[in-house]
Structure formats: structure tokens, C-alpha cells
Amino acid sequence: MAGFDLAREVSDKYSLRGMVFTKIREDILNGVYKEHEELKEAKIGKELGVSRTPVREALRQLELEGLVQIIPNRGAFVTGISAKDVQDIYMIRARLEGLCARWACEFITKEQMEAIEENVYLAEFHSGKGHMEQLAELDNQFHHILYEACNSKFLKHQLLDYHEYLLRVRRKALGTQTRATVSIKEHRAIMEAIRAGNANLAERLASEHMTNAYENLVQNGLYDVYKK
Amino acid sequence: MAGFDLAREVSDKYSLRGMVFTKIREDILNGVYKEHEELKEAKIGKELGVSRTPVREALRQLELEGLVQIIPNRGAFVTGISAKDVQDIYMIRARLEGLCARWACEFITKEQMEAIEENVYLAEFHSGKGHMEQLAELDNQFHHILYEACNSKFLKHQLLDYHEYLLRVRRKALGTQTRATVSIKEHRAIMEAIRAGNANLAERLASEHMTNAYENLVQNGLYDVYKK
DNA sequence: CATGTACTGAGTGTATACAATTATACATGC
DNA sequence: GCATGTATAATTGTATACACTCAGTACATG
Numbered sequence: 301m302a303g304f305d306l307a308r309e310v311s312d313k314y315s316l317r318g319m320v321f322t323k324i325r326e327d328i329l330n331g332v333y334k335e336h337e338e339l340k341e342a343k344i345g346k347e348l349g350v351s352r353t354p355v356r357e358a359l360r361q362l363e364l365e366g367l368v369q370i371i372p373n374r375g376a377f378v379t380g381i382s383a384k385d386v387q388d389i390y391m392i393r394a395r396l397e398g399l400c401a402r403w404a405c406e407f408i409t410k411e412q413m414e415a416i417e418e419n420v421y422l423a424e425f426h427s428g429k430g431h432m433e434q435l436a437e438l439d440n441q442f443h444h445i446l447y448e449a450c451n452s453k454f455l456k457h458q459l460l461d462y463h464e465y466l467l468r469v470r471r472k473a474l475g476t477q478t479r480a481t482v483s484i485k486e487h488r489a490i491m492e493a494i495r496a497g498n499a500n501l502a503e504r505l506a507s508e509h510m511t512n513a514y515e516n517l518v519q520n521g522l523y524d525v526y527k528k
Numbered sequence: 529m530a531g532f533d534l535a536r537e538v539s540d541k542y543s544l545r546g547m548v549f550t551k552i553r554e555d556i557l558n559g560v561y562k563e564h565e566e567l568k569e570a571k572i573g574k575e576l577g578v579s580r581t582p583v584r585e586a587l588r589q590l591e592l593e594g595l596v597q598i599i600p601n602r603g604a605f606v607t608g609i610s611a612k613d614v615q616d617i618y619m620i621r622a623r624l625e626g627l628c629a630r631w632a633c634e635f636i637t638k639e640q641m642e643a644i645e646e647n648v649y650l651a652e653f654h655s656g657k658g659h660m661e662q663l664a665e666l667d668n669q670f671h672h673i674l675y676e677a678c679n680s681k682f683l684k685h686q687l688l689d690y691h692e693y694l695l696r697v698r699r700k701a702l703g704t705q706t707r708a709t710v711s712i713k714e715h716r717a718i719m720e721a722i723r724a725g726n727a728n729l730a731e732r733l734a735s736e737h738m739t740n741a742y743e744n745l746v747q748n749g750l751y752d753v754y755k756k
Numbered sequence: 757c758a759t760g761t762a763c764t765g766a767g768t769g770t771a772t773a774c775a776a777t778t779a780t781a782c783a784t785g786c
Numbered sequence: 787g788c789a790t791g792t793a794t795a796a797t798t799g800t801a802t803a804c805a806c807t808c809a810g811t812a813c814a815t816g
Contacts, residue, residue, distance in 0.1 A: 350770080352772090373777050
């Protein structure tokens with residue numbers, strides 16, 4: 301996409317710093333490093349076979365991503381996510397996903413529209429078979445397509461941020477079969493609203509899609525881990 | 529506020545990196561560095577009397593803040609802000625300021641409520657006298673109080689980001705007398721909705737406050753500088 | 757003249773050395 | 787026993803040296 305984005309792709313995967321950044325990020329998201337665990341520059345550098353410099357830079361970036369907190373002269377620590385944080389993010393996302401869908405009505409390209417339609421069809425197919433792995437991937441893809449389609453680098457950047465951030469929670473909250481079915485119905489409704497160019501409807505549906513996802517998360521009590 | 533925040537205060541003002549970060553950030557916001565200007569590590573380090581290391585770290589952070597773009601092996605460049613970017617940010621802010629006002633209804637403390645009321649009174653006073661300097665400061669303050677009152681570190685962080693980001697534009701768009709008057713009326717309405725605990729109204733008013741501010745900006749054609 | 761190629765220099769990427777700060781352990785005094 | 791002080795180790799903060807990349811340029815070649 302024109303090779304310009306704010307954060308994600310910018311931490312080029314081929315410099316040492318970029319690789320270290322990606323690695324630590326994954327390790328945090330996958331729970332390799334627990335909350336409040338200290339990340340020591342020398343230790344990580346040794347493990348990855350690099351010096352402290354790229355590790356430091358990666359940590360400084362992860363700080364701004366919100367995944368670690370750096371206390372001057374003390375060190376870097378994995379940030380905690382409380383239940384309220386999760387709720388906040390879902391509510392913020394509800395607004396922004398709505399805005400994203402609204403803008404998609406205006407800016408979506410033919411190719412993107414086709415990609416969305418294919419995505420929904422595929423999801424409906426895998427849903428019947430109970431392929432949860434593919435469904436999770438398709439869900440990610442659905443949202444990513446919209447993030448591109450909204451044609452706003454800021455909104456896209458923001459939503460990508462929150463999306464990845466919530467992986468820490470969602471990894472544990474693999475959707476139930478029933479939620480998956482409902483979720484896909486909502487995707488279809490959003491898709492059709494966008495195809496019809498109905499911006500108000502698309503915004504409302506996308507926003508509700510988020511609050512529903514959050515309700516589901518809460519009802520299943522799937523993130524007790526993060527209760528403070 | 530409990531000494532914990534994601535980005536702003538985190539770049540401690542007392543380490544070299546923090547100082548460099550703050551300095552470059554200010555220089556960009558104040559227009560010392562023009563758009564697309566290259567920021568060379570050695571040159572900046574020399575000017576500030578520090579080595580390249582803290583400069584590099586500061587630049588990497590500014591990249592994630594969206595103020596500079598780093599091209600691997602090439603350098604750091606001040607990002608451009610297009611007219612559409614400005615519009616996008618205002619629309620995003622419209623949603624988030626609304627959410628912020630909604631949450632403030634729930635979480636605002638007695639002290640914060642008093643601070644908001646005092647802020648509005650003062651603004652009404654200075655408005656009559658045409659003290660534009662104080663009005664700008666009070667406007668900042670009004671929003672910052674709400675950012676605290678919403679009780680969400682994520683939302684606060686996000687809104688602070690955009691708020692400072694827009695300084696690059698607003699610096700040139702010093703409000704007109706008439707806009708100032710209207711703006712303060714809107715502040716009062718928001719304040720009263722929060723005091724009444726009317727979340728729906730507060731959210732709507734705060735959101736409209738943003739779209740109005742943007743409309744004003746456009747009508748006065750005050751940011752032609754940023755036209756692509 | 758156009759094109760390709762090797763060279764060069766400016767600038768970033770990384771490693772490492774050293775300084776400053778903080779944490780830990782232990783001794784000392786009350 | 788508890789607080790306080792001090793020495794030492796561990797860790798981060800900063801500076802610097804060196805390696806690598808890339809854009810531009812001069813020059814050779816067709």
C-alpha cells in the first residue's frame with residue numbers, strides 16, 4: 301500500500317532493531333513474558349545474539365506502542381492490562397470501527413469490495429464446518445481490509461494498534477462456535493451496508509459489532525486472567 | 529496523576545533522550561523544521577551537545593508518534609500533514625472527545641468538576657475582554673481536564689496525542705473572536721451536561737464541538753499551508 | 757550522446773567501552 | 787530488632803568506533 305505507514309511496517313523486519321522489535325512484541329503477545337516482568341537489555345541481546353543497542357531501540361518503541369513501560373534508570377517492564385483497560389479499548393474501538401466503516405462506504409475500491417465479499421463467503425463456509433482456526437484468520441482479515449478501505453492512515457494506524465493489542469486477550473478468548481456464527485452474520489450485514497453505500501447504517505453496525513464482541517467476551521468470563 | 533502514563537510524561541524530561549525528544553518535538557510543532565526536512569542524527573546531536581545515541585532513540589520515538597518518518601538506511605524526515613489528514617484527525621477526535629465526555633459523566637471527581645466550572649467562568653470573562661492568549665490556554669486546559677476525568681489511560685493518551693499533533697495546524701489557526709465566543713458556549717453546554725450526568729447529551733455535544741471547530745477551520749481557510 | 761560501472765563520501769546501523777544510577781548485602785549504631 | 791549507612795554488584799545511560807548501505811558522480815565504453 302504505497303509503502304508508507306506510520307508504525308507497523310516501518311519497523312523494517314530486516315534490520316536488527318526491526319527483528320528484535322518484532323520478536324519481543326510477539327513474545328509479549330504470546331505470553332512468553334508475563335505482565336510486569338522486567339526485560340533486561342543485556343539478557344535479551346544475548347539471547348538474540350545482538351548487542352544492547354538494537355534492543356534498547358526496540359524497547360523504546362514498544363514503550364510507545366504501550367506494550368512495555370520504561371522507568372528511567374530502572375528498566376523496561378511488560379505493562380499490565382486490567383479488565384477495565386480491555387473494556388476501554390473495546391469501547392474506543394466501537395467508535396473507531398464505526399467511523400472506519402463509514403469512510404469505507406465512501407472510499408472502498410472495487411478490489412477491496414470483492415475481497416470483503418469473498419471473505420464473508422469463506423467465513424460462512426468454514427463456519428458450517430467448525431474450522432475455528434480459519435475463522436479467526438478470516439476475522440482478522442475482514443477488519444484489516446476495512447482498515448485499508450477507510451483510506452485514512454491515522455485511523456488505520458490506530459485500529460491496527462488496538463487490534464494487535466487485544467491479541468493478548470483474544471488469544472485466550474478463542475471464540476465459541478455460537479459467537480462465531482453471530483459474528484459472521486454481523487460481518488455480512490456490515491458488508492452489505494457498505495456495498496449499498498449506506499454510511500449511517502454501516503457505522504452503526506460496525507460499532508455494535510464491537511460492543512457485541514465485548515459482551516460475548518464478558519459473558520464467557522474468558523479474560524479473568526486480567527482481573528486486577 | 530499516579531506518575532504513570534504511556535507516552536507523554538514517560539519520556540522523562542531529565543534524561544538526555546527525554547530532552548532531545550522534547551526539543552525536536554517542539555521544533556517540529558513550532559515549524560523550526562519544515563515538512564519533509566531531513567533530520568540528521570549527527571547534526572542535531574552537535575547542536576544539542578550530545579552524541580548520536582540519545583538523538584537516535586528520540587527519533588525512533590518520534591516516528592511512532594507520527595511526527596517523523598524513518599526510512600531505513602536513509603534517514604529521518606518530518607512527516608507531512610495534508611488537508612485530509614487534518615480532517616481525519618478532527619473526525620476521529622469528534623468520536624473520541626464524545627466518548628471522553630460520556631465517561632467523564634461517570635467518573636469525574638468533585639475537584640475536576642470544580643476545575644471545569646472555573647475554567648468556563650474564566651473563559652467567559654476573558655472572552656468579553658478579547659484576551660485571545662488566555663482563551664487559547666483555557667481551551668487547552670478545558671480539554672485536558674476532561675482527558676483526566678474520563679478515567680481511561682488509553683483514551684487520555686490518544687486524545688493528548690491528537691491534541692498536540694493538531695498544534696501544528698492550530699498554531700496558524702488562532703481562533704477568531706466570534707469562534708471563541710461560540711466555542712465557550714459549547715464548553716458551557718458540555719460542562720452542564722456532565723454536571724447533570726447526562727451522558728448521551730454530553731457525548732453528542734462534545735462530538736459536535738469538534739465538528740464545529742473543524743467547520744470553522746475550513747471556512748476560514750486557515751490551513752491552506754497544508755494543502756497538498 | 758547514452759549507458760553502465762566502479763568509486764567515493766555522507767549518513768545510518770551496530771557493537772562496545774565507559775559513566776551514572778540503582779539495587780543488594782552486609783555492617784553498624786541505637 | 788530495626789533503622790541507617792556504606793560498599794559492591796548489576797543495570798541502564800551515553801559516547802564513540804567501526805561496519806554497512808546508498809545516492810551521487812566521474813569515467814569508461816558502446
